[in-house]
Amino acid sequence: MVFFLFQVLVGLIMVHLARLLMKNYHGGHVAIRFALGGCANRPYFRIVAAYNKRARDGKYLEQVGCYDPLPNSHNEKIVGLNIERLKHWIGCGAHVTKPVEKLLGFSGLFPLHPMTITNAERLRKRRALEAPATSQEETPSD
């Protein structure tokens, strides 16, 4: 009888001690972001739901996808997205970082990111300026 009470007390204390040992974040939030892996000159990203304050490649809550930035033999960049879990984390209030937003904009899950469109237009303007510049260079050389 006494031994039983002793065990219950020890259990309660250990739970509180364990709580103190766990990492607590004050004002942190969950983020869906890229975690870099792979080798030298060979990046590979895992799309991961992790606490904001954690290291980039550190402990995460859940892996929600993967992205291979190098094109394969069919000239494809392969992206895998666990849509169900992604929607769950976004529903729980996770923030999504800009690169992941841009990638999801390409996929069609999110609308196209404004910076994607801005960069596309800037690139187009730069190329339009360069084209007459090169044609002017060619005519004097003839």
Added chain:
Amino acid sequence: MAALGAPRCLWRCAAAPLGLPRAGRALAGSRGHGQDAGSEADKKESHATKPCFTDEAVQSLLYKMTGLDLQKIFRPLKQELKPPTYKLMTESELAEATRKAIQEAKELLKMSPVLSEREPIDDVLAEDRILEGTETAKYVFTDITYSTPHRERFIVVREPTGVLRKATWEERDRMIQVYFPREGRKLVPPPIFKDENLLTVFREDRHEDILNLCIAQFEPDSANYIRVHHRTYDDIDKHAKYHLLRSTRHFGGMVWYLVNRKKTDGLLIDMIQRNLMDDATCLVSLYHILHPDCQSAKAAKDQVLHGVDLIKVFMKTESNRIGYIELALQAYQEALASSAAL
């Protein structure tokens, strides 16, 4: 710089599920599971349209013709070397073991599905021409949710031109193999399935092996699967090597193919020569189910024929090689008469 167009946040609603075009038989990637579920729906269809591979009557006929040669089914497969186990059994235990072996053999003989070729997918979800020239490679997005069936999985491709389209069947198969690899299936189909290499396989009489490889590698409604199967069946018919596939699970498919194209003569002769009269009558009745408008079918219905008479009527009206079949029938009847006399 607002986003173009309405936000397509949940394109699950917009994109129609990528199911099979006909009466939704969901084949979850494994062989033979759809048949039992689909046969009821097909029975209703068959009264209106032509009979299907999965009809119960058709399946029972094909199964009878396949035969149940236990020695061939359970012949040693190329596996790791294990010394044989010997068991001491009573008569009743032996009967029980044989019964279990027959049940296992029936499982192994489950016919692989025969489907028509799948229609190519070309569905554009979005056109964002503004992205043209920004990227050099395509992006292939696969939904890796574990619980969705592979046929309903969303796989989309964003081209360098900015067009967001659904992936083609080949891209789908490749991506699903990357994320959910299946045993025996390679990412790139091996060169053995090319036409010129198939000839080498046929020369060595390894039709069954190539058909097993084909089932492991390709989806049942893909063009490659159908092409390899048809080439194999044509070669077997050309050289009359029907015995290679008898008592395997490919026999039913082969008979269905031959009866649909009315090339049944060689098979009929082979059956009569091996004294498989029941199989021959099954073959003729299957022919009548599939082609109910032919002369012999009408004659059979009028006169209610059985056995050898059925084959004779069929032979006179439908076959091209009447002489050979007559000779074979004669030889069979002489053999019967002599064995009866003995």
